[in-house]
Amino acid sequence: MQKDQFFKSGLLKKYLLGIASPIECAKIAALLEINPDWKNQVVLLENKFRYWVKLQNSAFTKKNQLN
Secondary structure, three states: OOHHHHHHOHHHHHHHHOOOOHHHHHHHHHHHHHOHHHHHHHHHHHHHHHHHHHHHHHHHHHHHHHO
C-alpha cells in the first residue's frame, strides 16, 4: 500500500475511531512496522483526534451544566 492510499483509506479512520477489527489493527501495525516514518504521522493524527474529542466532551459537559 502506498502512503497516500494508507492515509486516505477508511482503514486508518476505523483504527483512530477504535472500530477496526483485530485483523485490520494487525494490518496497520504491519504497515507501520514496514514504514516507520508513517508512525509519527499516525501518532500526530491520534493526538489531534484525542484533543478534538476532549474539546467536544468539554463543550458537551458545559452545555449540560447550563441546562
